[in-house]
Amino acid sequence: MLVIINNSGESNYRSKKNKLFLGLVxxxxxxxxxxxxxxxxxxxxxxxxxxxxxxxxxxxxxxxAAMTAINNGEIIPGGILNGITGTLFMVTLASFMAIPIGIMxxxxxxxxxxxxxxxxxxxxxxxxxxxxxxVLGLIAYLWIVKNVxxxxxxxxxxxxxxxxxxxxxxxxxxETLKMIPQSIKEAxxxxxxxxxxVMLRVLIPSSLSGLLTGILLAISRVLGETAPLLLTxxxxxxxxxxxxxxxxxxxxxxxxxxxxxxxxxxIWSSSLFLMGFVLTxxxxxxxxxxxxx
Numbered sequence: 001m002l003v004i005i006n007n008s009g010e011s012n013y014r015s016k017k018n019k020l021f022l023g024l025v026x027x028x029x030x031x032x033x034x035x036x037x038x039x040x041x042x043x044x045x046x047x048x049x050x051x052x053x054x055x056x057x058x059x060x061x062x063x064x065a066a067m068t069a070i071n072n073g074e075i076i077p078g079g080i081l082n083g084i085t086g087t088l089f090m091v092t093l094a095s096f097m098a099i100p101i102g103i104m105x106x107x108x109x110x111x112x113x114x115x116x117x118x119x120x121x122x123x124x125x126x127x128x129x130x131x132x133x134x135v136l137g138l139i140a141y142l143w144i145v146k147n148v149x150x151x152x153x154x155x156x157x158x159x160x161x162x163x164x165x166x167x168x169x170x171x172x173x174x175e176t177l178k179m180i181p182q183s184i185k186e187a188x189x190x191x192x193x194x195x196x197x198v199m200l201r202v203l204i205p206s207s208l209s210g211l212l213t214g215i216l217l218a219i220s221r222v223l224g225e226t227a228p229l230l231l232t233x234x235x236x237x238x239x240x241x242x243x244x245x246x247x248x249x250x251x252x253x254x255x256x257x258x259x260x261x262x263x264x265x266x267i268w269s270s271s272l273f274l275m276g277f278v279l280t281x282x283x284x285x286x287x288x289x290x291x292x293x
Contacts, residue, residue: 060256107174144156153243164218179207220281
């Protein structure tokens with residue numbers, strides 16, 4: 001006796017249920033990303049008209065020049081050259097300090113996982129990630145501004161950014177090295193290669209993609225910081241590349257523009273530039289990592 005079971009009704013029910021849940025997931029995803037899309041749209045719409053050659057080649061204007069331009073219906077003259085150069089200067093100084101120190105500490109934690117000192121350093125690194133940036137700026141103020149440069153300076157700002165970058169670089173280095181197969185390191189030792197060469201020529205190149213990601217995240221985090229720089233670099237109306245003098249930065253200029261109602265247009269343009277700069281760093285890092293792997 002042949003029995004034919006018709007499951008077409010159940011199949012249709014499952015198909016409709018799958019489509020319903022798929023549509024719900026798509027709707028919730030769109031709702032989730034919509035604030036980001038709206039923010040980016042607002043930045044572009046409000047800030048693009050101020051982006052021109054002088055925006056990158058001239059320093060920030062004064063209130064009178066901005067007020068005059070607004071009353072005449074013109075674009076605000078000047079730009080953020082002092083902020084761009086100051087940001088690049090301090091971030092470069094911070095990178096020179098934070099990257100080698102962070103990678104070396106990360107290697108130490110990777111090689112001494114079970115040791116007491118490694119656990120202490122790891123805990124300190126985790127705690128530092130949760131400390132408010134203004135507290136780190138206060139530490140740099142008391143350490144550098146008051147006792148080293150005896151005044152606000154690019155060095156103090158770079159030290160504050162270094163302290164902020166270190167935890168991310170340390171933890172990303174350790175976690176990246178843990179993903180490298182142990183057999184790669186053992187193969188280097190089996191060939192009689194010294195320990196430092198195994199690290200420099202085997203492990204670090206093998207984990208370069210992860211290291212670049214951690215470094216990029218650290219740089220991206222400090223690029224938009226304002227509070228620690230207010231306590232250390234202070235700001236400057238001119239382009240300054242002197243390590244022991246006050247220096248401006250893009251976030252500091254945004255704060256200055258925010259306190260002046262005539263500079264509102266420059267707030268949007270500066271924020272748009274900062275967002276584009278971080279995006280460019282991400283794209284460059286991914287290209288470099290893809291070539292190395």
